[in-house]
Amino acid sequence: MTTDxxxxxxxxxxxxxxxxxxxxxxxxxxxxxIKRWLYTTNHKDIGTLYLWFAFIMLLTGGALAMVIRAELFxxxxxxxxxxxxxxxxxxxxLVMVFGAIMPAFTGFANWMLPMMLGAPxxxxxxxxxxxxxxxxxxxxxxxxxxxxxxxxxxxxxTFYAPLSTTYSNGSTAFFGFAVHIMGISSIMGAINIVVTIxxxxxxxxxxxxxxxxxxxFFITAYLLIVVMPVLAGVVTMILTDTYFGTSFFDAAxxxxxxxxxxxxxxxxxxxxxxxxxxxxxxxxxxxxAFSRKKLFGYSSMVYATSSIALLSFLVWAHHMFTTxxxxxxxxxxxxxxxxIAVPTGVKIFNWVATMWRGSLSFETPMLFxxxxxxxxxxxxxxxxxxxMTPVDFQYHDTYFVVAHFxxxxxxxxxxxxxxxxxxxxxxxxxxxxxxxxxxxxxWCSLISVNLLFFPMHxxxxxxxxxxxxxxxxxxADFNKWVSIGGFAFGLSQLIFLAVVIKCIRGGEKALxxxxxxxxxxxxxxxxxxxxxxxxxxPSQQDxxxxxxx
Amino acid sequence: MSSxxxxxxxxxxxxxxxxxxxxKKLLLVVLAMFGFGFLLVPLYDVFCDITGLNxxxxxxxxxxxxxxxxxxxxxxxxxITRNAxxxxxxxxxxxNEINVHPGExxxxxxxxxxxxxxxxxxxxVPSVSPGLAANxxxxxxxxxxxxxxxxxxxxxxxxxxxYVDIELPSDINTLTLSYTLYDISEKSS
Numbered sequence: 001m002t003t004d005x006x007x008x009x010x011x012x013x014x015x016x017x018x019x020x021x022x023x024x025x026x027x028x029x030x031x032x033x034i035k036r037w038l039y040t041t042n043h044k045d046i047g048t049l050y051l052w053f054a055f056i057m058l059l060t061g062g063a064l065a066m067v068i069r070a071e072l073f074x075x076x077x078x079x080x081x082x083x084x085x086x087x088x089x090x091x092x093x094l095v096m097v098f099g100a101i102m103p104a105f106t107g108f109a110n111w112m113l114p115m116m117l118g119a120p121x122x123x124x125x126x127x128x129x130x131x132x133x134x135x136x137x138x139x140x141x142x143x144x145x146x147x148x149x150x151x152x153x154x155x156x157x158t159f160y161a162p163l164s165t166t167y168s169n170g171s172t173a174f175f176g177f178a179v180h181i182m183g184i185s186s187i188m189g190a191i192n193i194v195v196t197i198x199x200x201x202x203x204x205x206x207x208x209x210x211x212x213x214x215x216x217f218f219i220t221a222y223l224l225i226v227v228m229p230v231l232a233g234v235v236t237m238i239l240t241d242t243y244f245g246t247s248f249f250d251a252a253x254x255x256x257x258x259x260x261x262x263x264x265x266x267x268x269x270x271x272x273x274x275x276x277x278x279x280x281x282x283x284x285x286x287x288x289a290f291s292r293k294k295l296f297g298y299s300s301m302v303y304a305t306s307s308i309a310l311l312s313f314l315v316w317a318h319h320m321f322t323t324x325x326x327x328x329x330x331x332x333x334x335x336x337x338x339x340i341a342v343p344t345g346v347k348i349f350n351w352v353a354t355m356w357r358g359s360l361s362f363e364t365p366m367l368f369x370x371x372x373x374x375x376x377x378x379x380x381x382x383x384x385x386x387x388m389t390p391v392d393f394q395y396h397d398t399y400f401v402v403a404h405f406x407x408x409x410x411x412x413x414x415x416x417x418x419x420x421x422x423x424x425x426x427x428x429x430x431x432x433x434x435x436x437x438x439x440x441x442x443w444c445s446l447i448s449v450n451l452l453f454f455p456m457h458x459x460x461x462x463x464x465x466x467x468x469x470x471x472x473x474x475x476a477d478f479n480k481w482v483s484i485g486g487f488a489f490g491l492s493q494l495i496f497l498a499v500v501i502k503c504i505r506g507g508e509k510a511l512x513x514x515x516x517x518x519x520x521x522x523x524x525x526x527x528x529x530x531x532x533x534x535x536x537x538p539s540q541q542d543x544x545x546x547x548x549x
Numbered sequence: 550m551s552s553x554x555x556x557x558x559x560x561x562x563x564x565x566x567x568x569x570x571x572x573k574k575l576l577l578v579v580l581a582m583f584g585f586g587f588l589l590v591p592l593y594d595v596f597c598d599i600t601g602l603n604x605x606x607x608x609x610x611x612x613x614x615x616x617x618x619x620x621x622x623x624x625x626x627x628x629i630t631r632n633a634x635x636x637x638x639x640x641x642x643x644x645n646e647i648n649v650h651p652g653e654x655x656x657x658x659x660x661x662x663x664x665x666x667x668x669x670x671x672x673x674v675p676s677v678s679p680g681l682a683a684n685x686x687x688x689x690x691x692x693x694x695x696x697x698x699x700x701x702x703x704x705x706x707x708x709x710x711x712y713v714d715i716e717l718p719s720d721i722n723t724l725t726l727s728y729t730l731y732d733i734s735e736k737s738s
Contacts, residue, residue: 233586
């Protein structure tokens with residue numbers, strides 16, 4: 001008898017206790033059709049919903065970016081009006097940050113955390129359902145504003161006052177409510193993650209035996225709980241400034257627009273780590289698996305992640321070097337920012353050391369992971385350049401900044417998501433993905449993403465400002481190449497869609513553990529993972545075995 | 550088997566109780582951080598008052614109180630004006646810059662004319678650059694302390710009486726005083 005059939009026999013009894021107050025009784029029976037997805041409290045279903053939602057948002061935000069790149073293909077105004085161009089950049093940023101990257105990571109958390117911890121489900125399954133299902137409404141409001149008389153938000157995803165207050169095109173209310181809902185969703189998701197990790201670990205799973213994946217989500221969830229309410233606060237201030245006559249950011253009434261930037265970036269800088277720490281967790285899972293070695297420096301990884309999280313609260317003003325800060329302020333934020341390179345470097349070197357003299361193989365998840373390590377490091381280095389106050393005066397608000405944050409968010413966060421998706425697709429679907437097609441996805445993405453973002457460094461250094469629909473003639477050639485890279489990268493993501501659909505529909509049957517070097521409790525259950533796993537907790541030997549390997 | 554199930558159930562109940570406690574604690578953190586966001590507003594003001602970070606000058610009149618005049622040092626004070634969106638006034642300094650010795654009191658004036666066909670109440674908001682000099686720029690009398698109602702077409706010359714503190718850091722040789730003029734007719738009525 002396998003572990004899985006054992007799990008299933010005792011499922012019905014225990015599930016009643018888990019979902020107290022749920023009267024439907026037999027939980028092995030899934031509802032059918034749309035109701036299964038609307039009413040589901042199953043962590044795997046909700047994880048699937050999050051992942052599909054995130055992918056749809058990735059394509060939506062990508063489509064907006066395609067229009068941006070089409071307009072920038074050559075100098076002059078061809079396709080869109082400048083005001084609409086601003087709406088495109090704004091909504092592109094919001095959709096990618098709050099619609100694609102963050103929900104995708106929440107999807108991974110939902111799918112994997114209970115299985116990695118040996119828990120039957122997330123701690124708060126009903127809240128889990130709620131935190132997902134409010135998201136489509138938030139984005140319906142945000143994207144719907146394109147079709148309103150006022151148009152969509154056009155003040156940048158950072159919604160600096162007074163652009164979003166005094167000079168708002170009337171979309172501030174739509175924007176504000178949408179972001180409030182996204183924030184509530186994130187906070188609920190984060191509370192769920194923290195409670196799950198603190199209380200639902202299988203007996204014998206101590207904190208330092210948790211996979212690093214779990215650690216990074218734990219720390220990220222704490223960051224979310226601490227900073228998302230600050231975002232909610234600043235959005236509220238923007239709303240009252242615009243519609244109820246307060247003067248938080250209005251100098252005429254005694255407020256200060258620069259204060260907006262302080263409060264926003266107090267949220268905003270931890271936010272960028274919210275989008276990269278889970279990526280570190282995924283990469284720390286895939287690289288050991290395909291190097292067939294234990295992760296190098298597990299505990300140093302835990303401490304490095306924590307220090308990055310703590311330092312993220314001390315660096316927010318490096319986004320504001322050009323606002324006229326006094327010298328000691330600029331020095332403080334410059335040094336603190338550079339300090340973050342130390343724990344980040346610890347991580348990079350640990351990954352390299354994990355690969356060192358490992359028995360490497362280059363399956364698609366590993367290809368994405370190695371690309372992540374190299375390209376994220378490029379993004380990290382351009383971040384260090386931006387951290388230097390004197391040169392930041394030159395780079396500020398240029399395409400160099402655009403290149404920097406796309407290297408860390410696309411070849412960083414998004415590539416890690418792909419690595420994780422290919423790594424766990426066999427577990428999710430029960431089938432192996434089409435290897436040839438996935439390699440096409442990787443190589444097309446890798447080549448086009450560099451064509452897309454690398455020349456942006458030079459454009460920025462040469463002085464091309466960001467968020468402009470038109471540019472000086474000397475930038476024309478590079479912009480043409482960037483646009484071609486952009487279209488190619490956008491189309492390459494459709495290959496991923498094809499891979500996933502093919503993988504769900506069929507393909508080579510996946511073993512319970514399709515990767516010989518993989519460790520983790522999720523590989524001790526069958527593929528596809530049964531609807532309910534770990535209704536009975538895993539044995540101590542199983543837990544210890546995952547940690548020792 | 551049944552005793553196993555019972556112990557499993559009581560374990561699950563413990564977990565549920567633990568979950569509730571953790572959720573409550575985390576919700577408190579959420580509430581506290583929401584409040585903290587708003588607390589940043591007064592904190593920022595206090596911080597700026599103490600350090601003069603954002604170039605805000607005091608909103609109340611200072612008294613002329615100096616330990617002497619440092620005639621060995623000359624500081625250039627520049628005046629610039631700016632109209633916020635939607636106030637059709639002519640608003641400019643009568644002289645653009647003046648050289649002063651730290652501790653020495655000076656009087657300058659600004660000219661304002663309401664070019665609109667209706668009455669407008671204006672409010673000038675000062676700011677000093679570099680920001681750290683704000684605490685060393687003392688206004689004894691300033692039109693920015695009060696609102697300026699101007700009937701349609703009328704004009705006024707408004708005075709500013711100030712001195713630069715003798716303690717002004719030695720690396721600052723030029724101060725820029727900037728006024729932004731806002732239409733506050735709606736808020737004042």
